[in-house]
Amino acid sequence: MYCKQCGKELRDSSAFCEYCGTRAGFGKKQEPVNTMSIVGMIVAGISVFLNFWGLVGIAAVLLSAMGLIQINKSGEKGKGIAITGIALGTFSIIYGFLMIMLFM
Numbered sequence: 317m318y319c320k321q322c323g324k325e326l327r328d329s330s331a332f333c334e335y336c337g338t339r340a341g342f343g344k345k346q347e348p349v350n351t352m353s354i355v356g357m358i359v360a361g362i363s364v365f366l367n368f369w370g371l372v373g374i375a376a377v378l379l380s381a382m383g384l385i386q387i388n389k390s391g392e393k394g395k396g397i398a399i400t401g402i403a404l405g406t407f408s409i410i411y412g413f414l415m416i417m418l419f420m
């Protein structure tokens with residue numbers, strides 16, 4: 317592990333470079349959380365309360381699935397978030413479907 321800024325060798329345990337103070341990058345730990353997966357989970361959270369016959373759940377599953385695809389390509393964080401969004405969204409779709417059945 318070498319400092320990206322000054323090129324000095326760093327100990328694996330140090331989060332910051334001892335020589336120049338630059339934040340040390342540790343591969344995957346430095347990757348940001350995928351935005352699409354966050355949006356997907358927010359929509360999934362909304363879909364639990366504002367179901368709209370499962371339509372919001374469908375949007376949540378689509379967004380989360382897109383997030384998951386992006387994560388697999390880019391190595392970003394947020395896989396758990398995306399999977400939670402898909403699970404919650406699927407629950408909402410089933411719930412919405414049951415609601416339609418009840419009202420018909």
Ligand SMILES: [Zn+2]
Pocket residue numbers: 319320321322323324333334335336337338
């Ligand atoms: Zn440095």
